[in-house]
Amino acid sequence: MGILRVKTTECRVGVVGLYNAGKTVLLTSLINHLQDHDSDRFPLGGPGTRLRKFTVLPPDPGWEPFNYTGCRDALVHGGRWPAKTRDRAQYVCRFERSDWTFSDCLLKVYDLPGERIADAAMLGRSFAAWSEHLLTVIANDTAYRTACAPFLAAVAEPGVKEGDLLRAYRLSLANLILSFKPLVSPSTFLLDVNGQPAKPDTPEALADSRFTGLAEGSQFCPLPAAVRAARPELEVVFEGRFAEYVDRVVRPAVDALKSCTSLVVLIDVTMLLAGGVGMYDDNRLILRDLLDVLNPGEHPVFGPIARGLSKVFLPHQLRPGWITRLAFVAPKLDLVHPADRDRMLGLMRRMVARYADNRDGLTFDFFNLASVVSTKPLPAEDGKRFLVGVPLRGADGKKLPPGPEQRFGVSGLPDDWPNDWAAGAFSFPEVYPRMPVRKDYPPEQVNLDRLATFVID
Ligand SMILES: Nc1nc2c(ncn2[C@@H]2O[C@H](COP(=O)(O)OP(=O)(O)OP(=O)(O)O)[C@@H](O)[C@H]2O)c(=O)[nH]1
Ligand SMILES: [Mg+2]
Incomplete structure (x- = not known):
């Protein structure tokens, strides 16, 4: 720690969402961008912020380490997305940022298998x-x-x-x-x-x-x-x-999430549109149950004043934790045509804003992002949307080996959720990841830097 950095600010960030929502890919890209930070490509906190002395630390007792190296290696050398998460995992690192004069940052992030959030209502x-x-x-x-x-x-x-x-x-x-x-x-x-x-x-x-x-x-x-x-x-x-x-x-799992300072909730708008109205209803219900259990917002007893004081005076390990920042994230922005990306944000807002609006002492925001940009857009033709990428599945839904880049069509996004829609009414084909092979060159991302600025506070 530098001589002026007399304290440590601990940020605990939980990432939740249904299975296959993109949690593990998001964390892999985030860690890559923090570890090999380039302020032009990932302006954390503002332009010109530099990160230094990045150190990986062991996870807390009882936690599996998040397999960052394996996930990144699968993306680069295997040309594959990381495998689905099978157990809860934690990644811990410490770094200094040039815009924090007196404090360094101890960051803990939590990755859970998406299946587990269906059990939240038990607690x-x-x-x-x-x-x-x-x-x-x-x-x-x-x-x-x-x-x-x-x-x-x-x-x-x-x-x-x-x-x-x-x-x-x-x-x-x-x-x-x-x-x-x-x-x-x-x-x-x-x-x-x-x-x-x-x-x-x-x-x-x-x-x-x-x-x-x-x-x-x-x-x-x-x-x-x-x-x-x-x-x-x-x-x-x-x-x-x-x-x-x-x-x-x-x-x-729920206790770890409750102790977080920020919660990232992934809502895969592309999957909900492709999956039909039932998928939308289910995701809303599961999120409502989860947020009821986690109860983000100002602590009813300690309140905002105690929280502010504890941040300044208490050693980081004694600092009480509860969620005061909530980020709703629509991932896989690169599977949607640029003409529709604002609509993606609007759809997510309409779906979940109420869940956050009703809570006191909670700062919340909405982000549409791509953790690993894996497509390129083409100009829309006669209202039809096309992207270029390496398709992951054939027309029969079976997995294809990686091949050359192809042009493929994607659905346009509606201004609002329809009252009813069938599974398959919208389609956003999956693609293979596009990842730089150079280990210290993080993937192209959109808005992941804005999310990181919001949650690492
Ligand atoms: N194009 C694109 N696809 C993405 C991106 N992020 C995730 N995906 C796709 O989403 C799939 C699931 O991503 P994961 O990060 O493994 O999902 P998860 O939320 O961790 O899922 P569980 O571990 O099952 O809970 C990947 O295999 C990719 O096909 C992205 O930024 N761009
Ligand atoms: Mg996962």
Whole structure:
């Protein structure tokens, strides 16, 4: 630490969003830009800010290190996007910035598998309250009701055996996965505690090979009030397994996010448009549950004055943490034609602004960004939008090997979310990443520097 830098400002940044939203790619690009900082390409805080003495530190006890080197290497040498995240991970680094005279920065970032946010509603709820919450979603949504038909039939059967009930719930979860419904909870059905994801298969095979809980002998499912009243012994068993699950899977992740100073919420507008109105509704619901649990905003007891004082006087490890900055991020900007990029921002605002507006003591902002720009735009022709990139999938949806760059069409974006739209009504084809091979040359990005300026505060 320099002689004037008498203190350390600790910034803890949590990144959340549905699976495949772009969290790991965003963190990989961010770390690359901080580590190999170039103030012209990544103006952090303002033009001309220089970063120095960048040091990587080990993660906190109980955390896996975020595999930055592996992710960047996959992008560059494998020409592949990083693999999906299988466990929660943390990256810790320290650096000095020329615009902070008296303090250096200790940055901790958190990456979680997107599947886990479907469990957020478990925290702070009893088993009975979680059951009611989930059963209300199922009852009020045709797609959920249809997928969960086996489970709804099983709970209506008097004296149904525990094993049959659990299998019916597993079959219902499998149906949800196969109809791309993200509210799959317990999420270990989709991604187990050992990081093994469910492989595409028939609902029956998935129901027979996966567990709804920590392991085979500790499975549980929601129970309606009538079943809880008729079968109190079953409720007690499921309550115990639920509590163990919350302690092992949900609480560590949610506690870490709650202790963050900034939260980045990714909303993949391209995926929501391509996925249909059901995907949009599900993502809103999951985000609402997550933000209710994390409860960002000013601390009800300590308040803004104590926070300001603690920032100045307390050593960084004693500083209380709670989320006071919330960034909503629409990633993969490069998959949308430049003519539509403001619309991308507008759509995200319309979807989630209310969630932040209603909270006191919260600074929030919206960003449309590309972590790794992997396309080039072409001028729009007759209102049609074209980009150039290396396509990742063929017309049949199967993965292609990397080939030459091609021109391909992308959908235009509406000014507002339609009242209804079908899956496939919009399309934004995936492309292979474009990443400089030189290790100290970070990828081309858009607005990631603005996001970093906002959250590293
Ligand atoms: N074109 C483009 N595609 C991106 C970008 N960022 C992410 N993607 C695409 O989104 C996919 C998912 O990105 P990840 O960062 O692995 O997603 P994640 O949110 O970490 O997903 P989980 O680990 O499953 O929770 C990648 O494989 C890319 O296809 C980007 O900046 N540009
Ligand atoms: Mg990931």
